[in-house]
Amino acid sequence: MLEQHLATLPILLPLIAAPITLLLGRSLFLWIFATAISALACYFSWQLLAAALTESVLSYAVGGWPAPWGIELRVDAANAFVLLAVSALSTLVLIYSKDSIEKEIDSSKHTLYYTAHLLCLAGLSGILLTGDAFNLFVFLEISSLATYTLVSLGSDRRCLTAAFRYLVMGTIGATFILIGVGMLYMNTGTLNMLDLANRIDIYESNRTINTGLAFIMVGVSIKLALFPLHMWLPAAYTHAPSAVTAFLASTATKVAFYVMIRFIFTIFGWNYVFEEMGMDLILMVLAIVAIFKCSYMATVQSNVKTVLAYSSVAQIGYMILGVSLVSVTGLMSGLIHIFNHALMKGALFMAVGAVFYRVGSVDINAFKGLGKQMPLTMAAFTIAGLSIIGVPLTVGFVSKWYLVTAALEQQHWVVAALVLAGSLLAVVYIGRVIEAAYFQKPPASRDSNQVKEAPWLMLAPMWALVLANIYFGIDTSLTTEAARSASEWLFQTSAIAAASSVEVSQ
Amino acid sequence: MGDLIDLVLLAMLAITALQMIFLKDLFAVVMLFGIYSFLSALIFINLDAVDVAFTEASVGAGISTVLMLGTLALTGRKEKKSSHSSILPLLVVCITGAALIYGTLDMPPFGHPNNPIHEHVAPRYIEESPKEIGLPNMVTSVLASYRGFDTLGETVVVFAALIGVLALLGVRRQEENDVPESGFKAHHVLHVVARFFIPLIILFALYVQFHGDFGPGGGFQAGVIAAAAFILYTLVFGLSRAFAVVGPKFLQALASIGVLLYASVGFFSMYKGGQFLDYSKLATDPIVGQHYGIIIIELGVGITVFAVMLSIFYAFGSQAERSNIQ
Amino acid sequence: MMTGFYIVISANNLVKKIVGLNVFQTSVFMLYISMGKVNGGTAPILVEGVTTYSNPLPHVLILTAIVVGVATTSVGLALIIRIKRAYGTVEENEFENQDDAI
Numbered sequence: 001m002l003e004q005h006l007a008t009l010p011i012l013l014p015l016i017a018a019p020i021t022l023l024l025g026r027s028l029f030l031w032i033f034a035t036a037i038s039a040l041a042c043y044f045s046w047q048l049l050a051a052a053l054t055e056s057v058l059s060y061a062v063g064g065w066p067a068p069w070g071i072e073l074r075v076d077a078a079n080a081f082v083l084l085a086v087s088a089l090s091t092l093v094l095i096y097s098k099d100s101i102e103k104e105i106d107s108s109k110h111t112l113y114y115t116a117h118l119l120c121l122a123g124l125s126g127i128l129l130t131g132d133a134f135n136l137f138v139f140l141e142i143s144s145l146a147t148y149t150l151v152s153l154g155s156d157r158r159c160l161t162a163a164f165r166y167l168v169m170g171t172i173g174a175t176f177i178l179i180g181v182g183m184l185y186m187n188t189g190t191l192n193m194l195d196l197a198n199r200i201d202i203y204e205s206n207r208t209i210n211t212g213l214a215f216i217m218v219g220v221s222i223k224l225a226l227f228p229l230h231m232w233l234p235a236a237y238t239h240a241p242s243a244v245t246a247f248l249a250s251t252a253t254k255v256a257f258y259v260m261i262r263f264i265f266t267i268f269g270w271n272y273v274f275e276e277m278g279m280d281l282i283l284m285v286l287a288i289v290a291i292f293k294c295s296y297m298a299t300v301q302s303n304v305k306t307v308l309a310y311s312s313v314a315q316i317g318y319m320i321l322g323v324s325l326v327s328v329t330g331l332m333s334g335l336i337h338i339f340n341h342a343l344m345k346g347a348l349f350m351a352v353g354a355v356f357y358r359v360g361s362v363d364i365n366a367f368k369g370l371g372k373q374m375p376l377t378m379a380a381f382t383i384a385g386l387s388i389i390g391v392p393l394t395v396g397f398v399s400k401w402y403l404v405t406a407a408l409e410q411q412h413w414v415v416a417a418l419v420l421a422g423s424l425l426a427v428v429y430i431g432r433v434i435e436a437a438y439f440q441k442p443p444a445s446r447d448s449n450q451v452k453e454a455p456w457l458m459l460a461p462m463w464a465l466v467l468a469n470i471y472f473g474i475d476t477s478l479t480t481e482a483a484r485s486a487s488e489w490l491f492q493t494s495a496i497a498a499a500s501s502v503e504v505s506q
Numbered sequence: 507m508g509d510l511i512d513l514v515l516l517a518m519l520a521i522t523a524l525q526m527i528f529l530k531d532l533f534a535v536v537m538l539f540g541i542y543s544f545l546s547a548l549i550f551i552n553l554d555a556v557d558v559a560f561t562e563a564s565v566g567a568g569i570s571t572v573l574m575l576g577t578l579a580l581t582g583r584k585e586k587k588s589s590h591s592s593i594l595p596l597l598v599v600c601i602t603g604a605a606l607i608y609g610t611l612d613m614p615p616f617g618h619p620n621n622p623i624h625e626h627v628a629p630r631y632i633e634e635s636p637k638e639i640g641l642p643n644m645v646t647s648v649l650a651s652y653r654g655f656d657t658l659g660e661t662v663v664v665f666a667a668l669i670g671v672l673a674l675l676g677v678r679r680q681e682e683n684d685v686p687e688s689g690f691k692a693h694h695v696l697h698v699v700a701r702f703f704i705p706l707i708i709l710f711a712l713y714v715q716f717h718g719d720f721g722p723g724g725g726f727q728a729g730v731i732a733a734a735a736f737i738l739y740t741l742v743f744g745l746s747r748a749f750a751v752v753g754p755k756f757l758q759a760l761a762s763i764g765v766l767l768y769a770s771v772g773f774f775s776m777y778k779g780g781q782f783l784d785y786s787k788l789a790t791d792p793i794v795g796q797h798y799g800i801i802i803i804e805l806g807v808g809i810t811v812f813a814v815m816l817s818i819f820y821a822f823g824s825q826a827e828r829s830n831i832q
Numbered sequence: 833m834m835t836g837f838y839i840v841i842s843a844n845n846l847v848k849k850i851v852g853l854n855v856f857q858t859s860v861f862m863l864y865i866s867m868g869k870v871n872g873g874t875a876p877i878l879v880e881g882v883t884t885y886s887n888p889l890p891h892v893l894i895l896t897a898i899v900v901g902v903a904t905t906s907v908g909l910a911l912i913i914r915i916k917r918a919y920g921t922v923e924e925n926e927f928e929n930q931d932d933a934i
Contacts, residue, residue, distance in 0.1 A: 008782050015662060016769045019762030022669070062655040064784035068627050071655040112673040119666050126659065134893055138659035141900045142666055148907055149670040157918035164846065164911045171853055171904050178860055178897065183609055185890075186867045189626030199626070211609025523855055532847055539851045546858050554875045554886035555865045558894050562861070565902045570854060577847055577909045581916045585845040585923070617871035619884070624870055628887045632876065642878035644888040645895070653892055660896045667903035674910040721877065726899055811899075818906050825913055 006051065007060040007073045009044045010083060011129060011139075013037050014122040021115045034114040035094040038121060042087035045125075049080040053485060059131070067131070068195045074131035078335065078486035082258045083128045085339045086251045089346050090121045092461035093250075096350055097243035099455045103357050104155050104241040113153060117247065120146035124255045133181045133267070134191045136259065137174065140223070144170045147252060151240040159239035162232075169222055169232040176219030183212030184267075197267050197493075213277065216263055223256040226320060227290035230313045234297075237309035242353025245305065249312050249349055250342035257319050257338060261331070264323070265490040274326050283324035288418055290317030295425035299432070304352050304362045307429050308345065311388065314422065315341050318403060321415070325406045331487035333402035336479055340387075340395035340472065347384035347465035351377050354454035354462065367433055369442030373451045376459055378437045380466045385430035387469045390423045394473040398480070512552055519545045533583045536574045543567035556722040557645045564730045569815055572737065576822040640793040641719045641800070649724065650800040654783040657803070658768055661810050665765050668758070668814040675821040693742075700742040707735035715808050716801075725804040729811025736816050745823050754820050757813045764810030768803050775799070846915065846922045850908045857901045864890040864897075 017037040024030050051058055058075040061067060094117065101113055123143025130136050148170070152163035185191055187208055188199040200209060218229075225233040233253075237245045264273045274280040291314045298310035315337070322334030352362055354377045359366045371378045387394035400419065407416040442451075453459070472479050522542045529535050543566030550559035614621040635647040649657055711732035718724030740748040772783040780787035785799025868890035876888035916922050 005776055005782065012769065012772075012782070015658075016766060018662075018669075019665065019765045022762045023759060060781065062782050063651060063653075064781045064786060065652050069630055070652050108676070109673055112669055115669050116666070116673065119662065119669065122662070132656075134896075135653075135656055135659065138656050138663065138896060138900065141663050141904070142659060145663060145666040145670055145903060145907060148911075149666070149673050152670075152674055152911060152914070160911055160915045160918055164908065164915060167904065167908050167911065168849060168853065171908075172856075175857055175860055179606075179863065182860070182864050182867070185623060186614060187612075187622055189622040189624070189628065191627075191889075191893075199622075207612040208609050209612075211605055214605060215609075526848075526851065526855065532845060535848060535851055539854060542855060543858065546862060549862065550865050553865050553869045554873060555868065555891045555894070556875045556877075558861070558865060558891050558898070561895055561898050562858070565898050566854070566858065570902055570905050573906055573909050574847065574851065577912055580913050581847060581922045585848055614867075616866065617869045619870050619873075621867070623867060623889070624887055628889050631888050632885050636878050644876040644878070644885070645891050648888050648892045649895060656892075656896055660899050663900050663903045667906050670907035671910045674907070674914050722875075726895065818910075821910065822913070 005060070006044060006048055007058055007075050007129060008062070010041045010048065010087060010125045011073075011122055013041045013044070014118040014125070018115050018118040018122065021111060021118060025111060030111060030114055031094070031098050034118060035091060037118065038087065038091040038094050041121065041125065042084070042091050045080065045083040045087045048075050049077070049084050049482065051075070052077045052080040053482065056489065068190050068192045071135050072131040072192060072194075073129045074194070075129060076486070077482060077489055078261070079128045079258065081335065081482045081486050082254060082338055083125060085342045086124050086128070086255065087121065089250045089342050090117070090247060092346065092464060093117075093243055093247040093350075096246065096353070096458050096461040099457050100243045100353050100357060101241060104243075105153050109153060113150070113241075116146045116149045116153075117244075119143075120150065120247070120252075124251055127255050128258060131193050132191050133184070133193055133196060137178055137181065140174055140177070140259075143252070143255070144174065144223075147248060150244040150248070151236050153244065154239045154241050156239050158235070162235035162239045166232045166236045169229070173219045173222030173229075176215045176222070178219075180212040180214075180216030180219060183208050183215065187212075193262070193267050197269065200268060200272075210277065213263075213268060213273065217260070217279070220256055220260045220263065224253055224260060224320075225256075225313055225316060227286045227293065227313065227317065230290070230294070230316075233313055234306055234309040237312065238303055238305045242305075242349060242356055245309075246346050246349035246353060249308070250346040253312065253316055254338045254342060257316065257334070261323065261334070261490065265331075266493060270326065270491065280324045280326050283320050284415070287317040287321035287324060288415070290314060291321070291418070291422040292425070295422055295429065298429040299425060302364050304355075304364055304367065304433055305349070307364075307433070308348055308352065311426065311429060312341075312345060314426075315345070315388075318399070318419070318422075321419070322403050322406060325410055325412065325415075327406055327409060328484070328487050328491055329402055329409055330406035331490060332480070332483045333399060333406055335483040335486055336402060337399040339479055339483070340399045340469075343395055343465050343468050343472065344384045344387040347380055347462055347469065348388070350458065350462040350465070351381035351384065354458050357454055357458065358451050364433060364436055365443065367436040368440040369437070370451070371438035373442065374453050377454050377462070378434075380459075380462045381437070382434055383466050384469060385434060387473070388430055389426045392473075393470065395469050395479075396473075398473060398476050402480075512549065515545055515549050515552070519549070530585045531583060532578055532585055533575075535585075536571060536578060539574065540567050540571040543570070557643075557724070557727075560722050560727050561730075564727055564734070568734060569730055573818065573822060576819075576826060579826050638793070639796045639800070641797070643719055643721065645722075646718050646724055646800065646804075650803055651783075651785060651796060654772075654785075654803065657807065658772070658783070661765055661768055661807050664811055664814050665761055668761055668817055671818045671821050672758070675825055696742050700738055704735050704739055707738070708732055711735065711812075715804065718804060719797075719800065725807030726811050729808040729813075730815055732808070732812045733815035733819070737819050740819065740823060745820070748820070752816065754817060757817045757820070760813035761810050761817065764806045764808070764813060766806075767809065768806035771799055771802050771806070846912045847909075850905060850912070853908070854901065854905060857897070861894045861897060864894050 052075050060073040062071045105113055120143050123139045126139030127136055148163050148167045152159055188196055190196055222229045294310045294314040298307045301307045319334045319337050322330045356362050387396035390396040390400040404416045404419055522538050526535050526538050547559040547563040631644055631648050635644050639647040639651055641647050711728045714723035715728035775784045775787045776782055778787040785796045786792035788795035788798045868887040870886050873884040873886040876885045912922055
């Protein structure tokens with residue numbers, strides 16, 4: 001029976017677990033319950049990925065109504081792959097959060113933290129799996145509301161203004177997506193993504209559909225924190241509790257990136273978006289500006305969480321750059337980077353959270369001398385940092401390798417050179433922190449007895465991610481295979497949809 | 507005639523919205539927003555969307571306005587002069603507006619029966635749903651059955667809002683000693699009128715809840731109306747008496763139970779061998795099954811919406827009291 | 833629609849921003865509902881003798897969207913109350929003087 005309903009389980013488990021956690025009240029059991037649910041969701045998404053790789057597409061009609069009338073869940077290699085990354089990260093962050101939120105969140109709000117986290121996970125899984133454009137909007141709002149809540153749980157009062165700005169921007173983004181979806185619906189009469197794709201191509205160069213595309217792109221870009229619309233992200237990531245930042249940085253923007261891919265490839269078709277609308281050029285320019293502007297911003301910040309937040313915006317630039325190259329390898333590098341960036345940013349933010357747990361500050365001065373006092377945490381930070389830079393034997397190298405290969409395939413020498421130059425900026429901002437940790441003496445004011453290694457419940461998930469960084473950096477077969485089949489599949493379906501619609505219109 | 511009414515309403519809508527930009531008195535802005543919502547509801551009726559109009563009137567003009575007023579009571583009603591320039595926002599807005607107008611150029615003609623949306627998916631809802639589901643109100647059929655997953659998501663959104671508000675404001679514990687006198691204790695007229703109205707409002711909510719299959723209405727509207735009854739009670743008799751009637755903890759439990767009730771229908775249909783939320787499997791006759799399913803999930807929605815709206819109001823209300831004490 | 837959007841971006845007061853957000857969203861609802869209308873149709877509730885009904889699907893979508901809107905509004909307002917308590921103001925330009933918020 002479970003096999004049959006596999007596609008619904010990663011959404012439904014956290015969805016029903018959230019109200020149950022509210023009923024359970026405050027206890028240790030709550031933490032175990034939430035983690036177990038997340039781990040189960042992770043297990044099922046692993047099975048989904050396995051099923052998607054063998055059968056290519058799984059479709060599940062919710063309510064027993066066939067596709068254009070009812071809501072359909074569609075699982076393919078692309079979304080199963082991202083789902084696995086999201087649910088795995090969620091599980092690790094939940095393990096990590098037991099000690100971390102002790103320190104950062106008032107104990108009366110722990111129940112609400114776990115509830116909001118599970119809601120967020122349910123929303124993100126829903127966005128990934130649904131095959132219906134409006135259903136996507138609903139799940140987007142579930143995850144967004146949960147995210148605003150999580151950000152506002154921070155201990156600093158600035159988290160409130162950060163959350164408010166995030167709320168306003170996020171709602172504008174969601175409303176833009178709603179307008180866009182409305183325009184598509186108006187001309188096609190359907191909300192199912194596959195059905196939309198088949199019916200859109202009949203209306204080549206329809207101005208309403210073009211506008212719909214523009215609205216959806218802008219809306220998704222806000223959620224994605226693509227360069228000029230990223231202003232909400234650094235503040236939100238800086239002031240949210242560390243566990244929340246680790247979760248959001250490694251999942252939320254990735255899911256938005258996936259939504260963009262879904263709209264470009266499945267609904268509109270890549271030749272329409274890129275060749276007729278010229279989106280690839282716009283995206284490429286924005287991506288390159290994002291990489292340099294935000295990497296530069298990262299080098300001048302003094303709060304390490306802000307440094308990493310700007311670095312996230314820059315990394316999103318790399319993903320978009322991969323897509324804008326319009327090739328299987330380019331898209332594949334984007335997809336791999338979703339997974340890999342989740343691994344490295346998760347580890348980095350967890351390390352920073354561990355520092356906050358012991359030292360009580362995340363200013364770069366607080367990192368001085370920590371190399372000796374918190375050796376395991378700083379070693380984790382260093383390895384994950386090397387991965388961001390793109391040093392061989394780490395996952396960061398794999399992403400960059402495919403990105404550069406994709407650029408060279410298309411004869412974009414300049415782009416390839418710029419990618420490498422962007423890595424140099426990463427050397428600077430990661431290097432500053434590492435330099436402070438290993439080559440400077442701890443400030444005299446700090447009591448060296450108090451600052452010791454983080455608790456093992458924080459170290460374990462952190463090192464799990466670090467080891468994954470190295471493992472997937474050496475044995476790339478799993479990630480590249482999944483990402484390659486996903487991106488080939490996306491290009492194929494895009495082409496098939498275009499071909500079939502030509503037949504219809506004739 | 508209908509067009510004329512539409513035009514007049516639209517013009518009023520535009521005037522209301524423009525007025526909001528220039529007014530600095532926030533109390534007036536919020537009131538204008540209430541009017542704006544109400545005008546929209548009227549337009550929705552004119553466009554045949556009775557269910558939507560009902561919701562907009564109760565949620566937009568009702569609950570949202572109440573919450574905004576509650577916030578204003580805490581933050582002050584004057585907007586100060588803005589110092590930064592308004593050229594950039596104006597530019598962004600103009601570009602977006604131009605994009606929208608550009609988008610309308612190829613829009614299908616208004617109200618034409620051969621538009622794509624009337625030809626593709628919707629005909630099945632209109633022609634088959636009375637046979638497949640057995641309800642005259644097609645909006646309820648589509649909402650609860652064909653797109654039941656959306657509605658589950660929506661219930662969870664409401665639940666998520668509760669989590670957000672609780673995390674931000676929390677609800678003050680019941681401490682009998684320091685609860686100040688609130689409500690309108692001295693107004694006997696209000697007391698009598700409220701006592702008379704509250705049962706009627708609740709009765710109306712129940713009618714809306716269970717009549718949603720046949721006429722406009724359903725879980726959302728009923729939940730909001732029932733919450734309105736208790737909000738009236740709270741306003742007149744004070745928070746502490748309202749807490750004694752329906753406690754905040756109980757409401758939180760109720761909100762969770764509503765979501766779980768909805769989801770459990772889905773799981774039960776899975777257990778019966780159908781897909782998630784396939785109500786046809788709930789009884790031997792699919793139409794009877796659909797009927798059971800819709801009644802139960804509407805009840806779940808109603809419970810959650812009622813509990814969440816009232817909890818949110820409690821949270822805002824206890825904030826106001828706290829600031830009064832200080 | 834654009835008025836609401838303008839209020840969101842330009843308003844200095846946070847409550848006004850939320851009002852603007854609501855106006856913006858309500859206008860989008862109007863866009864959806866207007867496309868559901870069929871000339872000569874009636875509300876989509878089965879009545880004997882009537883064959884033309886307006887399209888129920890946009891109505892369903894907007895019912896959902898209205899509820900989503902009020903959920904966002906309530907969280908936004910709750911945030912404003914907390915901001916007022918933490919900073920003592922809800923005017924955007926007054927934050928810039930105190931630390932680097934908004």
